[in-house]
Amino acid sequence: MENSPTSPYRDDIVISWPELHRDTRLLCHQLLEQGPFKGIIAITRGGLIPAALVARELEIRLVDTICASSYEAADDDTAQTMRKEVKILKGVEHDGEGFLLIDDLVDTGNTARVIRKLLPKAFFATIYAKPQGREVVDLCVKEFAQDKWIYFPWDIDYQFVPPMKKHRANP
Numbered sequence: 001m002e003n004s005p006t007s008p009y010r011d012d013i014v015i016s017w018p019e020l021h022r023d024t025r026l027l028c029h030q031l032l033e034q035g036p037f038k039g040i041i042a043i044t045r046g047g048l049i050p051a052a053l054v055a056r057e058l059e060i061r062l063v064d065t066i067c068a069s070s071y072e073a074a075d076d077d078t079a080q081t082m083r084k085e086v087k088i089l090k091g092v093e094h095d096g097e098g099f100l101l102i103d104d105l106v107d108t109g110n111t112a113r114v115i116r117k118l119l120p121k122a123f124f125a126t127i128y129a130k131p132q133g134r135e136v137v138d139l140c141v142k143e144f145a146q147d148k149w150i151y152f153p154w155d156i157d158y159q160f161v162p163p164m165k166k167h168r169a170n171p
């Protein structure tokens with residue numbers, strides 16, 4: 001997909017539903033070594049689906065949310081979004097002790113840093129991480145370079161792609 005010249009992202013990683021499911025299950029294997037947890041706190045919105053999958057594997061029924069927003073759609077309607085100040089729309093009233101915080105990914109680490117301050121005692125896990133944010137979380141399954149933009153299955157759609165041969169300069 002097209003990247004604007006000012007974007008820090010140079011490459012796309014597209015994650016399919018089966019890949020997300022498999023990666024989340026890999027995370028769960030490692031989380032089983034860390035628990036038990038009293039409950040899960042999903043960081044909206046990206047953490048909601050991973051948190052549901054983790055809740056199923058770890059048999060946790062107490063699932064709460066921290067509602068955060070840190071990126072807004074760019075004016076030109078590209079999928080990659082502009083960074084804004086992290087806003088907390090809804091928090092929780094404890095320090096996170098015994099709880100598992102789940103988000104889909106950590107990129108710059110801005111969102112995770114703000115949430116870590118609110119819940120310093122929670123165990124923080126994401127499915128994916130990029131280098132600038134990796135240190136902020138306790139656990140992730142896969143790491144990607146800082147210049148990759150990750151498309152989650154809920155961001156994308158199946159569509160027709162012309163045969164590669166049509167794009168070659170000298171057929």
Ligand SMILES: O=P(O)(O)OC[C@H]1O[C@H](OP(=O)(O)OP(=O)(O)O)[C@H](O)[C@@H]1O
Nearest residue numbers: 044045046070071106107108109110111
């Ligand atoms: O490490 P950072 O640079 O802060 O970026 C990571 C955050 O950005 C995305 O959320 P976003 O704010 O786009 O909202 P969403 O989860 O509702 O899509 C993603 O789900 C993480 O929460």
Ligand SMILES: Nc1nc2[nH]cnc2c(=O)[nH]1
Nearest residue numbers: 071107148149150151152
């Ligand atoms: N979907 C998605 N959201 C993000 N928010 C910050 N970085 C990313 C990314 O790589 N992909």
Ligand SMILES: [Mg+2]
Nearest residue numbers: 044045046047
């Ligand atoms: Mg998010």
